[in-house]
Amino acid sequence: MNKIRIATRKSALAMWQAEYVKAELLRHHPQLTVELVPMSTQGDKILDTPLAKIGGKGLFVKELEQAMLDGLADIAVHSMKDVPVEFPDGLMLHTICPRENPQDAFVSNQFTCLDELPHGAVVGTSSLRRQCQLKALRPDLTVRDLRGNVNTRLAKLDNGEYAAIILAAAGLIRLGFQQRIASLLSVETSLPANGQGAVGIECRSDDFAVQQLLKPLEHSETRSCVLAERAMNRKLQGGCQVPIGAYAEIEGDTLWLRGLVGSLDGSEIIRHQLKGPVAEAEQLGTELAEYLLQQGADRILQAVYQAGL
Numbered sequence: 001m002n003k004i005r006i007a008t009r010k011s012a013l014a015m016w017q018a019e020y021v022k023a024e025l026l027r028h029h030p031q032l033t034v035e036l037v038p039m040s041t042q043g044d045k046i047l048d049t050p051l052a053k054i055g056g057k058g059l060f061v062k063e064l065e066q067a068m069l070d071g072l073a074d075i076a077v078h079s080m081k082d083v084p085v086e087f088p089d090g091l092m093l094h095t096i097c098p099r100e101n102p103q104d105a106f107v108s109n110q111f112t113c114l115d116e117l118p119h120g121a122v123v124g125t126s127s128l129r130r131q132c133q134l135k136a137l138r139p140d141l142t143v144r145d146l147r148g149n150v151n152t153r154l155a156k157l158d159n160g161e162y163a164a165i166i167l168a169a170a171g172l173i174r175l176g177f178q179q180r181i182a183s184l185l186s187v188e189t190s191l192p193a194n195g196q197g198a199v200g201i202e203c204r205s206d207d208f209a210v211q212q213l214l215k216p217l218e219h220s221e222t223r224s225c226v227l228a229e230r231a232m233n234r235k236l237q238g239g240c241q242v243p244i245g246a247y248a249e250i251e252g253d254t255l256w257l258r259g260l261v262g263s264l265d266g267s268e269i270i271r272h273q274l275k276g277p278v279a280e281a282e283q284l285g286t287e288l289a290e291y292l293l294q295q296g297a298d299r300i301l302q303a304v305y306q307a308g309l
């Protein structure tokens, strides 16, 4: 094995992440040749429809997966947040890299934080999870859909269409837009999405040569956290476009997992948290989901799906 081809989306953030993996691979294996194979996904092509309405899982990953199955690429680099909780036959999530800041960021040219927003202000986000938590805190706000990659979203804010927008801090930081972050939303205010801020690497399940080369890029703490968060989503059977938050932290040998499921208007939010051994990360995620389901999460999610999303 002397060459690795990386399938990646073409957005600036995806290219940054692929370049990061390329640099890490070369740092650990200086003899290796690494090539990027940029491609467009459905999620990149359909720009005029709110994400939640396009439906279908894996909107941002399917084409990359097909490229690996067809032997046109060896690995795919993803934002873990966009990766469905189940994998197609023949492919696996092999590596989870160190997490960037997992928080949501408040970005505005006029206001420094949520509390400063005037009554009825328009806030942009295309995430049902962010919408639900925003409306729970500030029912007066108008949440308006905001699609597009990070650069597009910032441009729409600058056009004056929104008083503020909410984005993942990780994407802004990676692209050098840290100074655009007016403030970070605490995880209590806006519980992140499962996998937010983490980069994952997918490869063919039987490609042991590539898997060997990927090993040094793995970050075991991030892996445990992301596995717990994904196990929660899997049990809830939530796609990436559902008002579900899941966030894990590690303190010593203990994993602390927080989760929530909410209604679109924020009028109802079911929250719970669990602590347990890091070694049982996935069981914790499943257990937390079971608790949320008992508390009525299934009823809330059914209502979300029936709203035609």
Ligand SMILES: NCc1[nH]cc(CCC(=O)O)c1CC(=O)O
Pocket (backbone or CB within 6 Å): 079, 080, 081, 082, 166, 167, 168, 169, 170, 171, 195, 196, 197, 198, 199
């Ligand atoms: N859904 C798009 C997406 N996928 C990953 C990130 C940010 C980076 C990350 O979470 O790793 C974003 C943008 C956003 O949510 O603002």
